[in-house]
Amino acid sequence: MNTTKLDLSIIGIVGLVLYLLGNWAIAVTDPVESNYTLTALEMLRSGDYVSPRIYGNYWYDKPAFFYWELIVAYKLFGVNEFAARFFPGVFGALGLMLTYLFAKTIYDRKTGLMAAGILGTCFEYWLLSKTIITDLTLFVFFNGVLMAFYMGYSTGRRSWYYLCYILAGLATLDKGPIGILLPGFIILVYLCIRRDFREILRLKWILGLALYIITAGSWYYAMYTIHGMDFINNFLGVHNFLRATQSEHEQWNVWWYYTMIFFAGCLPWCWTLPAAIWKAIKRQQLPQLDMPAGFLLTWSLIVNIFYQCMATKYTTYTLPGLLPIAILMACYLYKRETLVKRTVAVMLVVYVVLTFAVAAPVCNTNGYSFKNVAAVYKDQIKEDDVLIMYGDYRTSAVFYGDKIAYKVERAESIPGMLPDGKSWNAKNVMPFMAIEDIPTDKNVYLILQEKAFERFDKEFNPDEWQLLGDIEYARVYLRKAK
The missing domain is CATH 3.40.50 (Rossmann fold)
Structure with missing residues (x-):
């Protein structure tokens, strides 16, 4: 087994253990988790795997991909808490493996290992990898789009761009149009910053969009065929357009919301965040231009700025921005490898304790679940x-x-x-x-x-x-x- 395969195996196993451990003891909570678990259960019992439904009614809150994950888990493990939390944990571990591979490719093995360790022990990442929501699935597909783009752009092997469209299709099946709109916007902004306008024309638009439509469009077309404008008005009108233009939680519609969330989500690494960003900015100076750092910086900042401009604020929206930030923090802490190792080791123990001493008893006894x-x-x-x-x-x-x-x-x-x-x-x-x-x-x-x-x-x-x-x-x- 070569070094890369060994690293991936260790990262994957540690991630799975951390994110799946104790999930059987954590009750399904309200209001979000229970909506997903009940919808998937009703789809499974009805035998209709196309149209999400809840309380016997069709439900257009999210596309079907995450419900499909839950249905598969129910069939594998039965209808229980472990099954419901299984795929968020799996995608959490997969996200760490992708982070390692990408950071190793654009920098080196040490950066890849440190980035995976930093990301995996960020509080928000650990929490959402154990939570029954769509965000870890989106994290992998959304960030996969941007990784595939950068691989194609930096190497000149533009066949990578086809993978961008397929992954964007999967992200759209998981979360909606944001799965292609936001990563596509990040790519366009980055190319404009580099003034490489010709590359925009080389993004394999025709065949790429065909792949995207095949990947994501089949489910959307089926839903429109079955439910007509009721699906369009509710899914696009309420659950997408309304979220962008009308705040669901007025008290959180403040300019500093995602800055606060990002710092909290980066615990215990948040103390490095300003310095890591500043170092990445300084490395955009010629003649020693750090091209990967510029892309990572663009990626992370646009995710946060974009969602800050949306009227509805949710704590999970900026999760995809943690990946590029984790790599930038690894670059900043590159010469402090011992500190990173010790912090990762300590946080692994802390999260195991939090799982059994806090998450399980709180979710089962404090009214978060009925x-x-x-x-x-x-x-x-x-x-x-x-x-x-x-x-x-x-x-x-x-x-x-x-x-x-x-x-x-x-x-x-x-x-x-x-x-x-x-x-x-x-x-x-x-x-x-x-x-x-x-x-x-x-x-x-x-x-x-x-x-x-x-x-x-x-x-x-x-x-x-x-x-x-x-x-x-x-x-x-x-x-x-x-």
């Missing part, structure tokens, strides 16, 4: 019984309880909460039921979320409801049929 709530009624609720939820809706109760719950509100309030295709209400695809319409001829199970504790006596007759379980952040009641 797994324990579902356990109260799961073994006794019947098919004809009704399950309702009052307060914040928690999809994890549906996933773990294997029973769709109705969100109950006063009849006059429900119309203002229903999806309208023009606002964030489009995400409210859970079934609703008016309090006035709760049936009396069926057993009704009520999940009362903690924010609604004080309203229970006002909206319901407490004498009619039997308390089955009190779990601090939620209570479960039963009203038997009359």
Whole structure:
């Protein structure tokens, strides 16, 4: 086995152990993880692997690729927490291997090993490699586009460009149009900075776009054929255009948001971030121009600037920018190899402790998941019984309880909460039921979320409801049929 294969094997094994360890003990949390796990489960049970669905309704929040990953994992390991977290961990390890290969190619083996170690122990990277979301899959495909471009551009072997389009297609299947728009924008900006406008014409546009359309377009075409403009209006209109133009979380729409997130995400390496960026800037001086550093700098800065310009802010959006930053930090710490090794070793231990001492108990007991709530009624609720939820809706109760719950509100309030295709209400695809319409001829199970504790006596007759379980952040009641 040559040195490169040995390095890749070690990086891959360490990454898999770190990112998969303890996942069986971490409950599926709300609101994001449970949406993905339940959607994939409903697709699996329906036998329809094209159209994502949740609560029995079609769901256009994300393309299908990540759901396909979950379905494969369910078939391999069963429907459980380890299966749900399996592919984020796999792609986390794969991302480290790609980082090593790319850094080794553009610099040397030592830089590659240091970059993989730095990236793998960044707090955000570790956290998202254990989280049931699309971002680690996007990380690999998105950054793969840029790696393939640079390999083709720096070596003159433009057949690499074809791989760019295929990977962009996979990124688009995972996250949407951003999978081609943002890496494509980074490439164009970089070529403009270098004033190499002729290379723009050499990007294999015709055959490349054909490969992209074949890779990504088949699913989008199938969805349009099946669902028509409803898919276009919701997927592109709400979940893409609306996110870019209207803030979902107004309090975080501030200019310093992603700067703060990036520093926090780079822990424990964030102290090197300003110096690493400044060193990369200085290395853009002739005659000793560091071409790879210029590309990495362009790559990381545009990811952060682009998302800062978007109205909706999410902590995970700038994750792809960690890869080039990790390589730049490895360049800055090149002569401090011992420090890097010791820090990586310490952080590996820290993350193992965090997994079992923090992540598992917090996700299982502090209201982030309703797994324990579902356990109260799961073994006794019947098919004809009704399950309702009052307060914040928690999809994890549906996933773990294997029973769709109705969100109950006063009849006059429900119309203002229903999806309208023009606002964030489009995400409210859970079934609703008016309090006035709760049936009396069926057993009704009520999940009362903690924010609604004080309203229970006002909206319901407490004498009619039997308390089955009190779990601090939620209570479960039963009203038997009359």
